[in-house]
Amino acid sequence: MKPKKVWKLSSILLILLFVVIGIFALFPLFAITLGSLKPSTEIMRYGLNLKLQADLLSLDNYSYLFNGETDYFIWYKNSIIITIASTLSCLLLTSMVGYGLAVYDFKLKNVVFGLVLIVMMIPVEIIMLPLYKLTMSLGLMDTLVGAFLPFVVAPIPIFFFRQYASGLPRDLLDAARVDGCTEIGIFFRVMLPLMTPAFSSMAILQALGSWNNFLWPLIVLRSSENLTLPIGLSTLLTPYGNNYDVLIAGSVMAIFPVLLLYIFFQRYFIEGMTAGGVKG
Incomplete structure (x- = not known):
């Protein structure tokens, strides 16, 4: 294999590695953002997770913060x-x-x-x-x-x-x-x-x-x-x-x-x- 092709292959593998690391690094941020849209009972029961349940998602938690209470x-x-x-x-x-x-x-x-x-x-x-x-x-x-x-x-x-x-x-x-x-x-x-x-x-x-x-x-x-x-x-x-x-x-x-x-x-x-x- 030519050195130029080896260099391109190694660059692609390195980019893929950093993409995977970046995705894993974003998992906690995505989990906490998703958890902020769920009610307290759901968080207490299952903790922070990546389950997308549309019927449980709402902005009630943010409205509670913004309404001055x-x-x-x-x-x-x-x-x-x-x-x-x-x-x-x-x-x-x-x-x-x-x-x-x-x-x-x-x-x-x-x-x-x-x-x-x-x-x-x-x-x-x-x-x-x-x-x-x-x-x-x-x-x-x-x-x-x-x-x-x-x-x-x-x-x-x-x-x-x-x-x-x-x-x-x-x-x-x-x-x-x-x-x-x-x-x-x-x-x-x-x-x-x-x-x-x-x-x-x-x-x-x-x-x-x-x-x-x-x-x-x-x-x-x-x-x-x-x-x-x-x-x-x-x-x-x-x-x-x-x-x-x-x-x-x-x-x-x-x-x-x-x-x-x-x-x-x-x-x-x-x-x-x-x-x-x-x-x-």
Whole structure:
């Protein structure tokens, strides 16, 4: 068999393999979407499945969410606010820290970077109690700010931006300084556009983590009007009754913001993730 035919055959087999993997990956999404259209009794009896029974499918679960009987849209709004604020502030601050560690030489630079690596290895659960006391002393309990502020400067984005900025050409810095640009101007006008793939990658990961964050908002938030979507949906499960049908419908609606975010930034995602680990 000729090498060209072998290459075509291997390409076709590889494409078929990825199509099969993609279909299996979409099965849970299809099952949960189908389950959101079924009554609670059907879900409790048979669980999530792929059975198409037209007589059982309806939009009653979604109408229950939309008719105002729950605070679903308030929870949705709170999650969007926290996700946007957390992502934007994290990207700005951690990119500046990572850029400074990569570009500038100063005393204790390696010590600071070593501390960043150490913090990366500490589980979040260990520092929950100190963070809780700090949040309480600052008067941020049961506020949206308190739900994301302690995790704004995260070590993983700092490490990622530092690795990415280490591979940027230093000649551009010197050229900008010769033109009279300030150091802040160099970062925002010259280096920040070059770091677009890194920003896109971290935006997806940070937004996904903030959108799905459950433990810390559960500790900080109290009132129903300040709850985020994951916590609000969990309140539908009580000892007096489990609204699994509404819970699944709300979970399906919660997928869309993250899906749209990935669609808009996926063109930079792979490039940013691979380029960030080229140079250490």
